[in-house]
Amino acid sequence: MKLVIDNVSKNFIDPQGKQLSVLENVSLTVHSEEFVALVGPSGCGKSTLLNLTAGLLSPSDGSIYFTDLTEGHTPAMGIVFQETGLFPWRSVYENIAFGLEATGVPKTAQKERIQHYINLVGLGGFEKAFPHQLSGGMRQRVGIARALVINPDLLLMDEPFSALDAQTRTIMQEELVTLWEKTRLSTLYVTHNIQEAVMLADRVVLLSRRPGKVSKILTIAIPRADREKTENTAQIAEFIRIIWEHISSDARAALMEVEANG
Numbered sequence: 001m002k003l004v005i006d007n008v009s010k011n012f013i014d015p016q017g018k019q020l021s022v023l024e025n026v027s028l029t030v031h032s033e034e035f036v037a038l039v040g041p042s043g044c045g046k047s048t049l050l051n052l053t054a055g056l057l058s059p060s061d062g063s064i065y066f067t068d069l070t071e072g073h074t075p076a077m078g079i080v081f082q083e084t085g086l087f088p089w090r091s092v093y094e095n096i097a098f099g100l101e102a103t104g105v106p107k108t109a110q111k112e113r114i115q116h117y118i119n120l121v122g123l124g125g126f127e128k129a130f131p132h133q134l135s136g137g138m139r140q141r142v143g144i145a146r147a148l149v150i151n152p153d154l155l156l157m158d159e160p161f162s163a164l165d166a167q168t169r170t171i172m173q174e175e176l177v178t179l180w181e182k183t184r185l186s187t188l189y190v191t192h193n194i195q196e197a198v199m200l201a202d203r204v205v206l207l208s209r210r211p212g213k214v215s216k217i218l219t220i221a222i223p224r225a226d227r228e229k230t231e232n233t234a235q236i237a238e239f240i241r242i243i244w245e246h247i248s249s250d251a252r253a254a255l256m257e258v259e260a261n262g
């Protein structure tokens, strides 16, 4: 499976009725078993690109498609947003079951699958709890399990941990690394936090937006072996220093822009 974002542009109409060009000719691929982090300052169009990929928005130009699929297979996408959007009147189990309800998966297989993901995200024992009885981190785990239960080909995550306190965020990031090692799911992860991107991703993609200009893509590749060495702040800082030596001046400017405006 490969996700291809091919020369995509997106314009919106702003509240004054003027056309606002957010993305122009943006191209990006996410390969099978690849974790790509999309980093950029606030307002550069990260969520727009993710929503276009999810099919929640349509591109003004260009196309988004999958290649290298098994014949006849329709790709599925799991989505995790910053706001989990859990149904408050449904239990943990019922919230996770939601994604499977409209599918043809038989009931017994559904039960097994739901329980598998509940255990995988560490929520065993909380099946009957309601969202208001859970911490922010636990609610995000429900959101992640709900996205995974449909066995997606691609996982889309939009700042899933940014509403959490710093300590919980670190725990959730570590848990996501462990979870990803188990699932190796192709993932596109939006964040404005460079450290988080470096810690999680195989490849960091910078979406840069200069004043008066539309967004453009710059990529920093992070080999998987090196990613595993970025487990604490000191290692991440050292890693970013090494990357810094090897990237273009445009990419340096984009990183500084993220730090200044992220």
Ligand SMILES: Nc1ncnc2c1ncn2[C@@H]1O[C@H](COP(=O)(O)OP(=O)(O)OP(=O)(O)O)[C@@H](O)[C@H]1O
Residues within 6 Å of the ligand: 012, 013, 014, 020, 022, 040, 041, 042, 043, 044, 045, 046, 047, 048, 049, 192
């Ligand atoms: N539906 C819409 N109608 C009009 N303008 C929009 C719409 N959605 C997004 N925009 C504008 O597009 C630009 C990019 O927004 P987007 O949410 O994609 O940025 P972002 O990089 O995800 O920002 P943040 O990190 O703050 O979430 C912003 O200027 C925003 O105001």
